[in-house]
Amino acid sequence: MKLAFIGIGNVGFALANNLQKKGHEITIAHNNVKSESVVNAQSKNPAFAALGLQEAIAIADVVFLATPFRANEETLKPLQFKGKIVIDCTNPVGPGISHGLGSKISGAEKVQEWAKDASVVKSYSIYGFENLENPVFPNYGVNPVMLIAGNNSESKQVVSLLNADLGFETVDVGLLAQSLHLEHMTLLWVNMVRANSHHPNFTWAYLERSGFY
Numbered sequence: 001m002k003l004a005f006i007g008i009g010n011v012g013f014a015l016a017n018n019l020q021k022k023g024h025e026i027t028i029a030h031n032n033v034k035s036e037s038v039v040n041a042q043s044k045n046p047a048f049a050a051l052g053l054q055e056a057i058a059i060a061d062v063v064f065l066a067t068p069f070r071a072n073e074e075t076l077k078p079l080q081f082k083g084k085i086v087i088d089c090t091n092p093v094g095p096g097i098s099h100g101l102g103s104k105i106s107g108a109e110k111v112q113e114w115a116k117d118a119s120v121v122k123s124y125s126i127y128g129f130e131n132l133e134n135p136v137f138p139n140y141g142v143n144p145v146m147l148i149a150g151n152n153s154e155s156k157q158v159v160s161l162l163n164a165d166l167g168f169e170t171v172d173v174g175l176l177a178q179s180l181h182l183e184h185m186t187l188l189w190v191n192m193v194r195a196n197s198h199h200p201n202f203t204w205a206y207l208e209r210s211g212f213y
């Protein structure tokens, strides 16, 4: 697929680098293609192209949003998505590792509000970037789970394909409004690791018994 990345820092680079190695075409979307993170990403992976925001979105099948949440409103409002999938990897984080929107609404729903003509799917938000760089846990016999939310089933199917390429098992947790709960899962992970020194190389797994036993 042709993938555009708005944001190519810790999260964007980890995802783009692994997906490029799986055969996807990566274009960094930035109105300053000389910005430090763009230059740094291209020096680490010269296969990445870079174009202005709207140009990169126009040629993409899927757009990743991996920016600081505070940049999202201003970045997204002028852009045209024409129904394309936008994967929201961002998290609104407030003081003391709290929910940045006071837990009243998810960041993903705000992203949908600002990118009105996009089909927003929340994914890649619940773990630190370390597990996006390397999602392989060979000793367990199961893949790490990636919980996704969105209002459009076909869009979520496409995101599942990308998840599988990265080595994640996808579990669809429902409509985009469920993202509020995913964002709280993020706060748990961030509190454990960034505030309380838990080792960052851990994810959750989804285990389900068939039937009701």
Ligand SMILES: NC(=O)c1ccc[n+]([C@@H]2O[C@H](COP(=O)([O-])OP(=O)(O)OC[C@H]3O[C@@H](n4cnc5c(N)ncnc54)[C@H](OP(=O)(O)O)[C@@H]3O)[C@@H](O)[C@H]2O)c1
Binding pocket: 006, 007, 008, 009, 010, 011, 012, 029, 030, 031, 035, 036, 037, 038, 066, 067, 068, 069, 071, 075, 089, 090, 091, 092, 093, 124, 125, 126, 127, 128, 129, 130
């Ligand atoms: N870090 C984690 O472990 C982690 C894990 C999951 C989710 N998240 C979430 O993912 C998001 C990104 O986190 P990160 O750690 O990857 O941040 P980061 O390393 O600071 O990278 C942010 C990227 O966004 C770019 N950017 C900012 N404004 C932009 C704009 N208007 N247009 C285009 N690009 C723009 C920056 O480019 P320039 O600075 O070069 O302009 C940079 O490439 C955050 O919302 C975070 O909460 C983080």
